[in-house]
Amino acid sequence: xxxxxxxxxxxxxxxxLGLIYAxxxxxxxxxxxxxxxxxxxxGEFIILGALLTYIVWTSLGLSPIYSILLIxxxxxxxxxxxxxxxxxRLLTGPPLASLVFFFGLAIALPNVYIxxxxxxxxxxxxxxxxxxxSIYFINISLAKIVSSVLSILSLSIVLYLLYKTRFGIGxxxxxxxxxxxxxxxxxxxxxYAYVFSLSLILAGVAGYAIATxxxxxxxxxxxxxxxxxLIVVLGGMGYVIGSIVAALLIGLAQTFIAxxxxxxxxxxxxxxxxxxxxxxxxxxxxxRGI
Amino acid sequence: MFIYILIILTAFSLVIxxxxxxxxxxxxxxxxxxxxxxxxxxxITGYTGRVDFGHVLFFGIGAYTTAYMILNNYPWYIAIxxxxxxxxxxxxxxxxxxxxxxxxxxxxxxxxxxEAFKQIxxxxxxxxxxxxxxxxxxxxxxxxxxxxxxxxxxxxxxxFLIERSKIGLAFSAIRNxxxxxxxxxxNVVHYRVLxxxxxxxxxxxxxGAYALWINYVxxxxxxxxxxxxxxxVMLLLxxxxxxxGPLIGSVILTVIYEVLWTFFxxxxxxxxxxxxxxxxxxxxxxxxxxxxxxxxxSGRRLLLSLIPTRISSVKTx
Numbered sequence: 369x370x371x372x373x374x375x376x377x378x379x380x381x382x383x384x385l386g387l388i389y390a391x392x393x394x395x396x397x398x399x400x401x402x403x404x405x406x407x408x409x410x411g412e413f414i415i416l417g418a419l420l421t422y423i424v425w426t427s428l429g430l431s432p433i434y435s436i437l438l439i440x441x442x443x444x445x446x447x448x449x450x451x452x453x454x455x456x457r458l459l460t461g462p463p464l465a466s467l468v469f470f471f472g473l474a475i476a477l478p479n480v481y482i483x484x485x486x487x488x489x490x491x492x493x494x495x496x497x498x499x500x501x502s503i504y505f506i507n508i509s510l511a512k513i514v515s516s517v518l519s520i521l522s523l524s525i526v527l528y529l530l531y532k533t534r535f536g537i538g539x540x541x542x543x544x545x546x547x548x549x550x551x552x553x554x555x556x557x558x559x560y561a562y563v564f565s566l567s568l569i570l571a572g573v574a575g576y577a578i579a580t581x582x583x584x585x586x587x588x589x590x591x592x593x594x595x596x597x598l599i600v601v602l603g604g605m606g607y608v609i610g611s612i613v614a615a616l617l618i619g620l621a622q623t624f625i626a627x628x629x630x631x632x633x634x635x636x637x638x639x640x641x642x643x644x645x646x647x648x649x650x651x652x653x654x655x656r657g658i
Numbered sequence: 659m660f661i662y663i664l665i666i667l668t669a670f671s672l673v674i675x676x677x678x679x680x681x682x683x684x685x686x687x688x689x690x691x692x693x694x695x696x697x698x699x700x701x702i703t704g705y706t707g708r709v710d711f712g713h714v715l716f717f718g719i720g721a722y723t724t725a726y727m728i729l730n731n732y733p734w735y736i737a738i739x740x741x742x743x744x745x746x747x748x749x750x751x752x753x754x755x756x757x758x759x760x761x762x763x764x765x766x767x768x769x770x771x772x773e774a775f776k777q778i779x780x781x782x783x784x785x786x787x788x789x790x791x792x793x794x795x796x797x798x799x800x801x802x803x804x805x806x807x808x809x810x811x812x813x814x815x816x817x818f819l820i821e822r823s824k825i826g827l828a829f830s831a832i833r834n835x836x837x838x839x840x841x842x843x844x845n846v847v848h849y850r851v852l853x854x855x856x857x858x859x860x861x862x863x864x865x866g867a868y869a870l871w872i873n874y875v876x877x878x879x880x881x882x883x884x885x886x887x888x889x890x891v892m893l894l895l896x897x898x899x900x901x902x903g904p905l906i907g908s909v910i911l912t913v914i915y916e917v918l919w920t921f922f923x924x925x926x927x928x929x930x931x932x933x934x935x936x937x938x939x940x941x942x943x944x945x946x947x948x949x950x951x952x953x954x955x956s957g958r959r960l961l962l963s964l965i966p967t968r969i970s971s972v973k974t975x
Contacts, residue, residue: 473932473936475887483925590883597766632780633777636774636778639770640770642767646766
């Protein structure tokens with residue numbers, strides 16, 4: 369029997385979706401694993417990346433790929449400033465405050481987007497990026513190829529940073545024992561600011577990938593927050609490689625359910641899965657540190 | 659004090675309904691609904707200290723149950739009573755597994771379940787799916803106002819009775835330390851589920867009355883996470899753990915909503931809501947009721963439970 373084309377097409381789409389999710393989830397996983405802060409506004413920063421991509425494409429008339437630079441600058445700066453000037457103080461102050469801060473941000477941000485850019489559903493349909501490439505009956509749009517290459521590149525950079533550089537050693541030291549890392553001369557608060565900045569940049573790049581490969585609305589943030597939570601919980605909180613594996617699994621599951629069953633209940637399945645995993649094993653399936 | 663509050667609330671809505679001013683009737687109905695919702699979140703979050711991010715679930719269940727019963731030609735009071743029954747059933751079935759979780763895990767689990775349920779309702783064609791269910795007008799605006807006032811008053815009475823009874827003592831013992839509570843012979847599991855079930859009553863009632871009021875139920879509206887967020891801000895602003903707190907919070911926020919919505923836009927109100935939440939918890943964690951001499955639970959302490967413990971230190975390292 370010949371290999372089923374639909375099956376392979378679904379598989380490839382699933383892997384690409386999984387790579388996009390991996391970007392988003394690794395960001396959340398880092399900020400959770402390093403700072404022990406639950407960023408419930410993560411999805412809102414993904415949407416910010418998508419909106420920036422759209423703005424670069426429409427208002428500036430450039431190819432959407434250039435938006436990566438803008439996303440890196442804007443999300444990175446927001447992340448650094450937020451963590452350095454606000455969240456770090458909240459970490460030393462009342463213990464709850466960081467979560468509530470993000471909770472408030474998650475309520476406020478989508479409405480800032482709506483006021484600035486309107487509540488419409490958007491997608492970036494650049495003529496060059498929507499061109500598709502055929503390999504053995506499988507059609508992949510250029511946008512998907514670009515976003516998966518970007519995703520692999522960004523994930524490799526993160527893994528390299530974490531495991532091969534002094535910066536990464538500092539992060540891992542801070543995860544293992546914050547006080548000892550401080551005694552050994554690591555400026556924890558600046559480190560946190562860099563990590564959060566990295567986390568938001570990853571979210572923004574995921575936003576770029578979402579904007580170029582599917583449609584998005586400014587109020588979709590909570591859906592992506594919950595999906596990334598699902599992936600992070602599935603892969604083990606703060607365990608980067610676990611998150612990547614889980615993201616690929618969730619991406620595959622989502623496309624296979626959408627292709628062979630129904631796309632109606634995809635998110636319902638995902639959120640129920642998160643609920644069930646939390647009930648069974650709140651600390652994640654793969655219980656490991658960073 | 660408590661009796662006076664009830665009399666003032668009832669008298670206020672009676673006067674408003676006598677004036678017959680449609681805008682004021684709509685405003686008061688909305689106010690009463692939010693009083694009931696904030697009180698109901700108080701029952702689970704204020705008294706037993708579980709931060710529920712998915713409380714809107716019961717609102718939506720109540721609204722959909724009432725809508726379904728109305729469409730099948732049952733009278734409205736039967737429909738609303740069925741809403742309570744279904745809400746209670748849901749609270750007991752869901753409560754047993756989910757209440758085992760603590761802190762942030764409970765919050766995310768309830769949130770994800772409510773979102774999952776919303777997505778299911780979007781796809782459920784027999785119940786209108788993404789088109790929602792339109793209903794015919796059954797009650798006029800004055801009757802809806804009386805109904806909402808009744809619900810608000812009964813939610814206040816439920817919480818007042820909880821505070822003055824042994825149940826309330828058990829709840830606050832559980833909130834302060836579950837282990838110690840169980841040592842003193844409190845059946846922690848049963849009391850937690852009781853709190854969850856009690857908190858579902860006023861929410862599903864308000865949901866049912868909302869369906870009768872708006873005459874249209876739609877998953878994106880009745881299951882909207884923003885409803886939970888608003889209940890939450892009202893509760894923390896007024897002061898959690900006392901019947902007076904959510905009352906103060908909901909009155910203040912409903913008035914602010916009305917002003918901002920009328921003169922600016924709804925988005926500005928929501929931005930304001932988010933910023934307000936950040937400010938409240940950092941600068942005014944005990945809520946307004948605390949400054950009026952009521953014993954409230956510090957919002958800081960409530961949310962302290964949400965901060966994840968350092969996982970690395972839990973493991974054998």
